[in-house]
Amino acid sequence: MAGKDPQAPHLARLAALIADETRAACLLALLDGRAWTAGELARHAGVAASTLSEHLGKLVAGGLLTEERQGRHRYVRLADARVAQLLEDLAAQVAPQAARRPRNLRESSAGSAMARGRTCYDHLAGRLGIAVTDALTARGLLRQDTGFALTDAGLGWFDSAGIRLDRTGRRPLARACLDWTERRPHLAGVSGAALCRHALEVGWCVRIGSERAVKVTAAGERALDELLGIEAATLR
Amino acid sequence: MAGKDPQAPHLARLAALIADETRAACLLALLDGRAWTAGELARHAGVAASTLSEHLGKLVAGGLLTEERQGRHRYVRLADARVAQLLEDLAAQVAPQAARRPRNLRESSAGSAMARGRTCYDHLAGRLGIAVTDALTARGLLRQDTGFALTDAGLGWFDSAGIRLDRTGRRPLARACLDWTERRPHLAGVSGAALCRHALEVGWCVRIGSERAVKVTAAGERALDELLGIEAATLR
DNA sequence: CGGACACTTCGGCGCGCACCGAAGTGTCCG
DNA sequence: CGGACACTTCGGTGCGCGCCGAAGTGTCCG
Incomplete structure (x- = not known):
């Protein structure tokens, strides 16, 4: 048969990179947007350093x-926001099955912290991300009914909040990212990343431990209420 | 180690479905949005019917x-638009390597037909898709500078063109889909699908053979020029 | 009702790959 | 300079899975 799309082997090779459980665990860990060392990832995934070294080789080559x-350390991070988006989309696709009841107390509390608020690569997700997105929409700063885009008022809001948006790159200013806990879209793209960075910089929220979960501070609750009318209760 | 994201096995299993070249070829073929029989896919992929039957079992279960x-036939199609989007995103990710020079004349002419115009699951892509998207944007019907959304004028345009948009579902009205030939976003989502369906129904374009490629008809050139100011030359 | 046809199930084969531990390379620090 | 450390390379092992052909099931049609 002549057919058989020439893209098929490339697609299969890309998917194969994610199709191994150890590599998948690494990629999900790296969704926190930070750089991890090979050793950290090996411990996280529970395999020998030599095994993980081979995995990293493939993921980088791919x-x-x-x-x-840096010295005797090898730091790795997700290549760019596009890769992060791809992983988020894949994760959202499997979420229905993954949202099963937690096995024990520790997993449960970690899970609920993640559900309250976390980062998705470089933007806010979980109930916190949804709350911010909903508030922006309700105030006419973000338009979701005909797609997903900031309004002119929205541009003004970012400006007046002192959050600069880099509009030079090819990355979209606003993009919807489907949340795998809430099953609803939240703000990603340049503006979502800028908002998250700002929130961490000025202390509206802080990271919990070494994971992706974040916690809203008292100052953050005040600021979100003032700027967007988000009641603190909705974040708990 | 306690860590190792509980999502990792699910993510790996999902990716594994796409990580086989034969299954990848099937998924890409099904991106035309139509239903194929198991036998057609087996011939397309160049494997035995028994082999393909097992693949279909996994893809359906996944x-x-x-x-x-239907009778002695088993028709399969992509589960929904979300799956199609996922595949398109993955295909776009590998496009840089896949965009190599064609091996022979036949592949070359098939490739250029695909580059001129094709469907991406249920919306238009290729130069045709880009041209429509650009025209909509230039006329203020689609806003791309702050995200990707139809404007109110855009809603009016669809209405006056007699293209009804179903706004009841959860699928976004407008969404960007990255084109793997042009490397630029084009219109997808409810409005992109409605536009494509309309174009095929009223004969603005017709499918070429059994593949995803489409050709703009003379009537289509007139209509696109009248409605969106697209010059026929840009489509060739 | 019998034969053609589409698909499925099963057994068996062979390749690919994730894994480990041991040995090797390069970097840091006392 | 020597030892601790992070990572890499290399053989070797075993499992998983894609593949086929043959036999089986269900459907259509003359």
Whole structure:
């Protein structure tokens, strides 16, 4: 048969990079947007350092990760926002099955912290991300009914809040990212990333431990209420 | 180690479905949005019917495909628009390597027909899709600078063109889909699908052979020029 | 009712790959 | 300079899975 799309082998090779449980665990860990060392990832995934080294080689060669060598450490991070988006989309696709009841107390409390608020690569997700997105929409700053885009008023809001938006790159200013806990879209793209960075910089929220979960501070509750009318109760 | 995201096995299993070249070829073929029989896919992929039957079993069980039994035929199609989007995003990710020079004349002419115009699941892509998207944007019907959404004028345009938009579902009205030939976003979502369906129904374009490629008709060139100011030359 | 046809199930084969531990390379620090 | 450390390379092992052909099931049609 002549057919058989020439893209098929490439697609299969890309998917194969994610199709291993150990590599998948690494990629999900790296969704926190930070750089991890090979050793950290090996401990996280529960395999030998030598095994993980081979995995990193494949992921870097496949373009999903970039590496930075510093002394005797090999730091890796997701290659770019596009890769992060791809992983988020895949994660959202499997979420229905993954949303099963937690096995024990520890997993449960960790899970609920993640459900309250977390980062999705470089933007806010969980109930916190949804609350912010909903508030922006309710105030006419974000338009979701005909797609997903900031309004002119929305541009003004970011400006007046002192959050600068880099509009030079090709990355979209606003993009919907489907939340795998809430099953609803939240703000991603340049503006979502800028908002998250700002929130962490000025202390509206802080990271919990070494995971992706974040917690809203008292100052953050005040600021979100003032700027967007978000009641603190909705974040708990 | 306690860590290791509980989502990792699910993510790996989903990716594994796409990580086989034969299954990938099937999924890409099904991106035309139509239903194929198991036999057609077996011939397309160049494997035995028994082999393909097993593949279809996995893809259906994994939720990527839905099946419909009719007599002695088993028709399968992509489960929904979300799956199609996922595949398109993955295909776009590998496009840089896949965009190599064609091996022979036949592949070359098939490739250029696909580059001129094709369907991406249920919306228009290729130069045709880009041209429509650009025209909508230039006329203020689609806003891309702050995200990706129809404007109120855009809603009016669809209405006056007699293209009804179903706004009841959860699928976004407008969504960007990255084109793997042009490397630029084009219109997808409810409005993109409605536009494509309309174009095929009223004969603005017709499918070429059994593939995803489409050709703009003379009537289509006139209509696109009148409604959106697209010059026929840009489509060739 | 019998044969053609589409698909499925099963057994068996062979390749690919994730894994480990041991040995090797390069970096940091006392 | 020597030892601790992070990572890499290399053989070797075993499992998983994609593949086929043959036999089986269900459907259509003359």
